[in-house]
Amino acid sequence: MDRLIYLDYAATTPMRPEVLEAMMPYFTEDFGNPSSLYTLGRQARGAVEDARDRVAAFMGADPREVVFTSGGTESDNMAIKGVAFANEKKGNHIITTPIEHHAVLEPCHFLAKRGYEITYLPVDEHGMVDPADVEKAITDKTVLVSIMHANNEVGTIEPLEEISKITRARGVYLHTDAVQTFGHIPTNVNELGVDLLSVSAHKLYGPKGVGALYVRKGTRMVPTAHGGSQENNRRAGTHNVAGIVGLAKAVEIAEREMASEAKRLTELRDRLLHGMVDKIPNARPTGHPTKRLPNNASACLVGAEGEAMLLSLDMEGVSSSSGSACTSGTLEPSHVLLAMGIPAEIAHSSLRLTLGDKTTKEDIDYVLEILPPIIERLRAMSPLDEAWKGKQ
Amino acid sequence: MYSEKVMEHFRNPRNVGEVENPDGVGEVGNPTCGDMMRITIKVKDDKIEDVKFKTLGCGAAIATSSMITELAIGKPLEDAEKISRQDIADALDGLPAQKMHCSVLAADGLREAIADYRSKK
Numbered sequence: 143m144d145r146l147i148y149l150d151y152a153a154t155t156p157m158r159p160e161v162l163e164a165m166m167p168y169f170t171e172d173f174g175n176p177s178s179l180y181t182l183g184r185q186a187r188g189a190v191e192d193a194r195d196r197v198a199a200f201m202g203a204d205p206r207e208v209v210f211t212s213g214g215t216e217s218d219n220m221a222i223k224g225v226a227f228a229n230e231k232k233g234n235h236i237i238t239t240p241i242e243h244h245a246v247l248e249p250c251h252f253l254a255k256r257g258y259e260i261t262y263l264p265v266d267e268h269g270m271v272d273p274a275d276v277e278k279a280i281t282d283k284t285v286l287v288s289i290m291h292a293n294n295e296v297g298t299i300e301p302l303e304e305i306s307k308i309t310r311a312r313g314v315y316l317h318t319d320a321v322q323t324f325g326h327i328p329t330n331v332n333e334l335g336v337d338l339l340s341v342s343a344h345k346l347y348g349p350k351g352v353g354a355l356y357v358r359k360g361t362r363m364v365p366t367a368h369g370g371s372q373e374n375n376r377r378a379g380t381h382n383v384a385g386i387v388g389l390a391k392a393v394e395i396a397e398r399e400m401a402s403e404a405k406r407l408t409e410l411r412d413r414l415l416h417g418m419v420d421k422i423p424n425a426r427p428t429g430h431p432t433k434r435l436p437n438n439a440s441a442c443l444v445g446a447e448g449e450a451m452l453l454s455l456d457m458e459g460v461s462s463s464s465g466s467a468c469t470s471g472t473l474e475p476s477h478v479l480l481a482m483g484i485p486a487e488i489a490h491s492s493l494r495l496t497l498g499d500k501t502t503k504e505d506i507d508y509v510l511e512i513l514p515p516i517i518e519r520l521r522a523m524s525p526l527d528e529a530w531k532g533k534q
Numbered sequence: 535m536y537s538e539k540v541m542e543h544f545r546n547p548r549n550v551g552e553v554e555n556p557d558g559v560g561e562v563g564n565p566t567c568g569d570m571m572r573i574t575i576k577v578k579d580d581k582i583e584d585v586k587f588k589t590l591g592c593g594a595a596i597a598t599s600s601m602i603t604e605l606a607i608g609k610p611l612e613d614a615e616k617i618s619r620q621d622i623a624d625a626l627d628g629l630p631a632q633k634m635h636c637s638v639l640a641a642d643g644l645r646e647a648i649a650d651y652r653s654k655k
Contacts, residue, residue, distance in 0.1 A: 447568060449592035453536075453544060466568060466592070475568065487565035523550055524590035525572035526565060 145459035147505045151345075151437055151498030152294055152322060153463060157388070158347045164391040165349065168384035176381045177372065186383050193390030200393045201339065202330040203356050209373045210386050213353035214321040214342035216366075218245040218288075220355050220377065221317040221338040224363035225286045226253055229315075233283030237261045237276065237314075239300075240481035241269050241293050245340075246319055247477075250288075259283070268430040269298040269482045277308045284314050291320040291329065291339075295465050295478040295494060296429030297438025299327070306335025315361060321345055321353075322435060325396035327404060337361050343385065347499065348392030352385030399499075407436040407497050410506050414439040414495060417510040422517050428479065428492065437497040442479075442488050446520035451493050454516040460509055465492040537627035540597040547596055549603035551586045558651030560643040569595045569636060573603075573643040577651050582606050582614050587643070594633035598622050598640040606644055615648045617641055 148156070168189060174182030176190045191205070198205040211217045226236060238250055240262045250260045261279045263271050271289055280287070287309050292299045302318055309316040317338035320329050324339075325346030331339055339356040343349055357363055357376065369378030418425045424444040443451065448466025455462045465476025466489070474480075475489035495509065536544075556574035563570040569591035576584035585606050589599040601622050606614045619637040623629045629637060 445590070447591050447595075450544075450596060453541070453593045457545065485566075486568070490565070490568040520590075523547070523588060523596065525561070525570050525588040526590055 145508065147460045147508060148500065149495040149497060149505070149509070150461045150463050151501075152435075152494065152496035154344050154350065155347045155498055156500075157344075157349055158392065158395060160395070161348055161388045161391045165384040165388040168387055172383075176383060177370065186381070189387050190381050190383060193386045196390040197341075197354055197393055200329075200397060201324070201341075201356055202332050204359065206374070207331075207357055207359055209355045209357055209376045210381060210389075211353045211355055211377060212351055212382070213344070214243070214319065214340050215245040217340035217342070217353050217355035218243070218317075218319055219249050220363070220366045221340060221357075222246060222249040222286065222288060223253065223366050224376075225315055225317070225338070225361070226258060228362040228364040229285040233281075233285050235259045235261065235281055235283040235285065237263060237279045237284060237287045239263050239265055239271055239289055241265055241295075241478040242288065242290050243294055243319055243321070246288055246290070263289075265481055267483055268433075269293050269296050269428075269478065270430060270433070271300050271305070273301055273304040273308060276305050277312075280308070280312050280314055284312070286315045286317060288317040288319070291318045291323040291334070292327070292435050292438075293429065293478060294322050295476055295492075296440050296482070297322075297435035298430040299323070299433045299435065302334045302336060309337075310335060325393065325400060326436065327400070331356055331358070338363075341389075343389035343392055346392045346396055349385050349388040352382050352389050354389065403499065404436040407501070410497055410501060410503060411437060411439050413503070414497075414506045414509065415441065417506070418443075418513065421510060421514045425517075426488070428482070428484070435496075437501075438494070439497070440492065440494040442484065442491045443493055443517050444488055444491050445524060445526060446491050446517045448490060448492050450520050451491075451516060454520070455509075455513070458512045458516070460512070463494040463496070465494065466490045535630050536593060536597075537629075539625075539627040540594060540629065543597035543600040543626065544593045547600035549586045549600065549607070550588065552588065553584045553586050556647075557654070558647040558649075560646030560648075560650060562643045562646060563591070563639050565590065568592070569639050571595070571599055571639050571643045573599070573640075573647045575606075575644075575647045575651060577611065580612075581608060581610050583608075585644075585647075587640075591636065591639075592633070594629055594636040595639060597626055598629070598637045599643070601625050602640040602644055611648055611651075615645050617644060 174186040176187040337358040342353040448464030479489035622637040
């Protein structure tokens with residue numbers, strides 16, 4: 143095996159060399175604590191504030207509305223628990239979807255155990271939320287609606303612009319987990335109409351362990367980490383200066399490349415999805431056919447099991463992901479696919495390929511060459527071989 | 535997370551398919567839970583003369599299926615039906631904890647095939 147084709151950019155992305163270069167001085171010579179008053183501290187503080195300006199501008203926010211965090215999970219936790227706890231007097235009802243990332247679902251489960259009411263909106267077969275369902279679900283006890291911008295497994299982009307018209311009219315905060323979209327498609331907070339938006343740097347060629355939460359001015363939110371007065375008392379803890387600088391550098395690159403890269407990846411994605419459908423009998427793409435992330439190609443390849451596909455692809459040098467039970471550490475297949483109404487036996491056959499900056503047309507064609515025989519081999523090994531053939 | 539032995543059996547599974555005119559058939563698991571196994575045996579002089587499997591499932595499900603055919607072939611029925619989940623896991627140099635159920639499937643499948651053979655006798 144001499145090829146290595148990484149097709150799991152939704153899991154994480156390789157850091158760009160220029161991001162690393164921008165970060166390097168802040169580990170060693172410019173090591174000051176941004177909270178210190180002397181020159182070294184002020185320099186570090188300057189770097190953090192420059193980064194904040196850039197991140198804020200990219201999302202159409204005021205710099206004071208950007209809180210740096212340790213990543214997407216912390217941002218989601220801060221948004222959900224922070225808003226819930228700060229608005230207890232108003233109500234205890236939160237609306238979300240069953241297809242959210244665990245970083246949203248688990249804080250909601252945590253709150254449910256403490257007496258909060260959580261409504262999980264239905265999604266259609268593409269994983270799309272109907273804004274009318276949001277309207278119906280809001281009560282006078284609702285404090286927060288949390289709906290992801292795009293789903294990490296199937297790539298479907300949710301209609302936030304329409305949903306935010308409703309949440310605004312009803313005076314309810316709207317949070318979105320934009321971990322999969324920030325830096326890849328436009329995420330202007332005013333166009334989306336959101337009050338809180340979660341970001342993770344390592345999904346856009348930045349470093350792991352750093353992210354941000356956009357918090358619209360006036361949003362009532364309590365901190366989830368208490369300590370020093372950093373980030374306007376919203377997030378205690380010494381700044382991850384190098385990480386924050388890295389995030390800003392990744393944003394600078396995204397400003398430059400996002401539009402053209404989205405167009406390039408959309409073409410490659412469609413080439414891959416169409417090729418899978420053409421070459422593999424009973425391949426069923428998952429997620430919305432057009433309103434989806436430019437880099438997400440996901441499908442159920444009925445009659446083969448996801449982890450077995452993933453291992454087989456890895457043997458051919460291709461890194462992929464699956465929503466099958468066997469890759470999740472549980473015996474349940476993907477909660478996202480199940481919520482979309484896909485039966486468990488088909489959800490076990492899911493494969494997710496996510497593309498990125500180094501993906502080429504040759505890579506896609508290579509995958510389209512090796513994947514069909516892999517599926518054929520696994521299906522031939524299955525006791526259900528005849529059964530799935532009958533369903534074609 | 536998988537041992538080299540598991541990966542080796544996943545890459546080159548032994549005894550895939552169905553024996554002709556099987557003396558016993560075991561079918562375990564179901565597609566909803568993601569793992570399904572069909573094991574067919576040929577018995578001669580109370581020994582497993584031949585055994586083949588077909589499995590739909592993850593890497594561990596395929597490797598444990600492959601391994602149990604190796605462990606069972608040529609064994610007297612009374613020894614073959616005593617092959618435990620741990621025996622299979624040990625022969626594969628261990629399995630991750632959350633994958634142990636796959637070895638249960640393989641052991642159950644063989645036992646069911648032997649029971650099927652005995653019931654027909």
